[in-house]
Each structure stands twice: as C-alpha cells, then as structure tokens.
Amino acid sequence: MLKIKEYVKAESLEQAYELNQKKSNCILGGMLWLKMSDRTVQKAIDLSGLGLDTIEETEDSFSIGCMVTLRQLELHPRLNEWTNGAIRDCVKDIVGVQFRNLATIGGSIFGRFGFSDVLTCFLALDTYVELYQSGVIPLEQFVGIKRDRDILVRIIVKKTPVKCVYMTHRNAKTDFPVLACAAALSGQTDNCRGYVVAGARPGRAIRIEIGTEEVMRLRKGAYTKEDLRSLAAGLAKDILMDSNMRASAEYRSHLAEVLLFRCLSTLQERGGEV
Amino acid sequence: MKVKIVLNGKTREDEINSDQLLIDYVRSHGCYSVKRGCETSNCGLCTVFLDGKPILSCSLLTARADGHRVETLEGLQKEAEEFGAFVADQGAEQCGFCNPGMIMNAIALFRENPDPSEEEIKEYLAGNLCRCSGYEGQLRAIKQFLEYRRRGGESCE
Numbered sequence: 498m499l500k501i502k503e504y505v506k507a508e509s510l511e512q513a514y515e516l517n518q519k520k521s522n523c524i525l526g527g528m529l530w531l532k533m534s535d536r537t538v539q540k541a542i543d544l545s546g547l548g549l550d551t552i553e554e555t556e557d558s559f560s561i562g563c564m565v566t567l568r569q570l571e572l573h574p575r576l577n578e579w580t581n582g583a584i585r586d587c588v589k590d591i592v593g594v595q596f597r598n599l600a601t602i603g604g605s606i607f608g609r610f611g612f613s614d615v616l617t618c619f620l621a622l623d624t625y626v627e628l629y630q631s632g633v634i635p636l637e638q639f640v641g642i643k644r645d646r647d648i649l650v651r652i653i654v655k656k657t658p659v660k661c662v663y664m665t666h667r668n669a670k671t672d673f674p675v676l677a678c679a680a681a682l683s684g685q686t687d688n689c690r691g692y693v694v695a696g697a698r699p700g701r702a703i704r705i706e707i708g709t710e711e712v713m714r715l716r717k718g719a720y721t722k723e724d725l726r727s728l729a730a731g732l733a734k735d736i737l738m739d740s741n742m743r744a745s746a747e748y749r750s751h752l753a754e755v756l757l758f759r760c761l762s763t764l765q766e767r768g769g770e771v
Numbered sequence: 772m773k774v775k776i777v778l779n780g781k782t783r784e785d786e787i788n789s790d791q792l793l794i795d796y797v798r799s800h801g802c803y804s805v806k807r808g809c810e811t812s813n814c815g816l817c818t819v820f821l822d823g824k825p826i827l828s829c830s831l832l833t834a835r836a837d838g839h840r841v842e843t844l845e846g847l848q849k850e851a852e853e854f855g856a857f858v859a860d861q862g863a864e865q866c867g868f869c870n871p872g873m874i875m876n877a878i879a880l881f882r883e884n885p886d887p888s889e890e891e892i893k894e895y896l897a898g899n900l901c902r903c904s905g906y907e908g909q910l911r912a913i914k915q916f917l918e919y920r921r922r923g924g925e926s927c928e
Contacts, residue, residue: 501790504772504834529812529830541789543835568824593898595818595825595876671813671897 500537506546510648513542514629517646524648526604527566529596544603549650552576559654563603567591567615570602579656580622581767583663583679587618592671607649609640609701612673616640617696618663620704621679623655637704659683662763664756665697668743673697675744676752680760682712689716693757695736698749705735718765725765729758774837778802779846793819793828793836797843804844804871808900815899816872818879819843825879844871850878857916863908864901873899877913886917 507513516522521539525531549562552573559576567588570576577585591597591614605615606626616636624636629648636652661681665674677696684690691712696702707715711728714720720728733753738746775784778800787796794817797805805828808816817829820842828841844851851874864870873896880887880895887895892913893906901909 499790501832504789504832506834525832527830528832529827532830533811541832543832545835589894590897592813593815593876594879594895595815595827595898596812596830598821598824598826599830 499532499534501541502538503540504543505540506543508546510544510547510629510650513544513547514648516540516542517648520646524607526563526607527600528604529600530604530608530610544648549603557656559656561602561652561654563601563607563649563651565602567597567600567602567605568594570615571597576654579654580618580659580661583618583621583661586663587614587665587677587679590614590665590667590671590674602652603649606636606639606652607644609644611699611701612697613702614663614665614674614677614696617677617694617702618679619652619654620694620696620702621661621663621681621692622659623657623683625653625655627651627653640701640703657683658685660764660767662760662767664760666752666756673743676749676756677702678753678756678760680757680764682716682764689713691715693732693760695753695757698736698738699741699743700737700739703736705732707732715761715765718768720761720765722762725761726754726758729761730754732757772834774833776833776836776838777840779842787833789832789834791833793821793831793833793841796833796836797828797841802843802845806868806871808869808872813898813900814869814872815876816869818872818875818899820875820879823882825876844875847875847878851875854878854881854912854916857912857919858909861908861912861915863904863912865903869899869901873901873909881917881920885920889914 517524523538524542545564550564551562552565553560554575571585571588605613625633626636626639627633627650629650631647659681663679665677667674674697679694682691689712691707692704694702694704736753738749740746774787794805806816807829808814812827812830817827818825819828822840876899
C-alpha cells in the first residue's frame with residue numbers, strides 16, 4: 498500500500514526540483530501507477546498548482562504541460578487534427594473516462610513504461626521533452642535514459658507535417674496492450690522520413706526508421722498489398738520481443754507483422770503525401 | 772492538513788491525513804454509494820465528479836480536491852432516480868453493487884454528449900465493470916432513457 502507522510506503542493510518548479518532530489522520524496526503525476534506501489538513516500542510533491550495543465554499551440558509546435566490529462570489529449574481538436582486522430586486512438590482504450598481524467602501525460606512519459614500507449618504514439622511524432630534541469634531533448638533520446646530525479650515539465654510536439662496512425666492489439670478492451678504500433682511519415686516533401694514504433698513488446702517502445710526508398714514508394718502509393726506485407730515483415734524482424742503473462746515473444750512478432758502491415762496500408766491509403 | 776471541499780453543494784472544512792484518498796473522505800461524510808470494487812483503478816465503482824468531471828475517487832488524494840467541488844450520487848438524487856428507474860425496469864443488474872458508479876458515469880456521458888451513438892455509449896462506459904451481467908440490460912436502459920428524453924420526458928412504452 499502507498500503511504501504518504503506529507504503532501505506538498507509545489508509553489509515553483511525550483512522548489513519541486515529541490516524536494517525531489519531526496520530519494521524518499523516523489524513527484525505525483527496522476528498517481529494511478531504510483532498508487533499500485535507498496536512504498537512510503539516522505540513528501541509527495543504535487544505540480545498541479547503550477548499551470549502545467551494546458552495544451553498550447555504556437556506557430557511551430559504544440560506545448561503540452563506535464564499535468565495535462567489523457568482525456569484532455571483525447572478531446573483536443575487541433576492536436577488530433579494534426580495527428581490524423583492518432584492521439585485519440587492511443588488513449589481511448591486506456592481503462593475508462595474516469596481514469597483518463599486523472600492520468601497525466603507527464604506520468605505516462607516520465608515513467609517510460611513498457612506498456613505505454615502514450616509513449617509509443619508520441620515517439621512516432623516529432624516530439625521533445627522539456628526537463629527542468631537537462632533542458633529540451635528529443636523524446637527518442639529520453640526513452641533510453643534511466644529514470645533520474647529531474648522533472649519533466651512539458652512535452653513539445655513540433656508541427657513537422659505528419660501523417661500518422663496508431664493501432665494496438667488487446668486481449669480485453671481496457672487492458673494493457675499486448676502490442677502497440679504506430680507509423681508515421683514526417684517532414685517536408687524533399688526531406689520526408691518514415692518511422693514505425695512498437696511498444697508493449699513488452700519492453701519500452703522503440704522506433705525504427707523506414708528506408709528512404711521505401712518512404713518514397715509509400716508516399717507515391719506504389720506498394721501492392723503483398724509488397725506492403727513484406728515491408729512490414731522486414732521491419733517487424735528488427736523489433737526485439739519478449740514474453741510475459743499476456744503473450745509470448747513469438748505471438749508478438751506475428752502481431753507486429755499484422756499491425757505494421759495495417760498501419761502502413763493506412764498511411765498509403767491516406768495518400769502518403771505529408 | 773486542512774482542506775476545504777464543496778461536497779454535494781455543502782462547503783466542508785476538515786483535518787485530513789496527507790495520504791487519505793477521496794473515496795475515504797466522501798464515505799466519512801456518509802456518501803456510502805461510493806465503493807471500492809477493485810483496488811487497481813479499473814472498475815469505476817468509486818466514480819465521483821470533481822468540478823463536474825467523472826474521476827476515480829479511489830485514486831485521488833483528498834488533498835488534491837482542496838478548493839474544489841465534489842459530487843457523489845447522494846448529491847444527484849433527481850438525475851439518478853430518473854435514469855435509475857430505466858435500469859431497474861430492464862432488470863439490468865443482479866447484485867447492483869456496480870450500479871452507483873455506472874449511474875454516475877452515465878450521467879457524465881449524458882451531460883457531455885446528450886445524443887450518443889451505441890459505440891459512443893460503450894466507449895464512455897468501458898471503465899465501469901459489472902461482473903454479473905453482459906452489459907446488454909444497461910445498454911437497453913440507456914437507449915430507452917435517451918429515447919424518453921428525446922420525446923421530452925414522455926414514456927416510450
């Protein structure tokens with residue numbers, strides 16, 4: 498059972514950071530995963546009074562405060578318009594509306610949980626994290642870093658033109674995914690890149706770049722169904738899978754071929770043009 | 772620590788422990804409709820409204836509700852009774868344990884989306900588990916209730 502000795506509503510990020518340097522203290526996200534732990538927290542640091550619960554759109558990016566809830570992401574018209582609804586798709590099966598009204602993007606991303614739908618989806622976008630101490634770094638780099646005592650302040654999604662899609666397979670509707678996949682074509686016409694992302698492998702999500710030639714073919718809509726199947730199978734081979742209570746590594750590898758094929762087909766159907 | 776919470780329209784000031792969860796706070800004030808069904812933030816039984824939004828009271832510190840408005844089924848009697856009658860008419864539930872949480876979240880759905888499709892109903896209520904039924908009765912009750920409202924509150928029998 499989670500025990501908290503003292504609740505502190507942070508008055509500044511500086512104060513929160515200083516308090517968080519002590520290992521027995523802890524930053525609160527939505528507290529949904531933290532609540533499942535069996536530990537005693539000396540000081541629970543709440544960031545909810547720092548105005549970090551909004552999504553701001555500027556000319557070149559979306560800036561998402563760490564306390565923005567998954568439900569806010571789901572309902573944000575512009576963010577979903579920009580991502581072809583992928584953001585909504587990645588959160589809609591996470592437990593229920595009541596859960597998503599509490600769970601925060603900061604908690605999801607900072608935790609770098611293997612099962613994370615949110616991490617998988619944002620990795621397919623041109624995403625950066627703003628850390629209080631370490632500054633702004635690409636999300637892909639952040640995923641590889643061990644959890645430390647820094648504070649995730651904002652998630653920044655650059656408005657690089659993007660076509661993207663998100664799909665999962667779940668054993669039961671609101672359970673963790675057995676496998677989560679995202680695919681994206683990103684960038685301007687002369688500098689377009691393609692990515693596939695796999696999460697819930699069950700390890701942390703990883704991103705794999707699609708070759709330049711393949712990206713060109715996708716954008717032109719030049720792939721036949723069979724060609725797309727082999728492209729998906731080739732990409733799936735590079736994704737290391739493992740087994741857990743939900744599924745075996747072998748089953749996940751098979752699922753990856755199917756989900757990536759569907760993701761890539763959807764990208765191509767949407768015209769491939771970014 | 773001290774908190775000031777508007778619970779079902781009444782402003783209350785209380786001295787609480789730092790790790791008290793909102794579910795225990797509302798129950799300590801007699802709101803027994805709010806129950807623990809799972810301990811893993813999955814079942815939706817403990818649904819309350821925080822500033823009008825449905826949340827899991829088993830997963831929110833009471834301290835975080837300080838200065839906010841909390842509503843439970845006890846504070847929504849009229850709306851709950853009106854819709855609850857449709858659930859009862861369908862014989863939708865066997866044991867009824869999950870009913871308050873489901874009614875709370877259904878009310879949240881009706882407020883947010885007054886004319887939901889079947890898919891939207893299922894999606895909104897996915898976080899409310901019922902272990903007796905197959906949800907068909909509840910779904911029928913919701914559809915009948917929506918039809919009743921569409922007719923301006925007249926029975927569709």
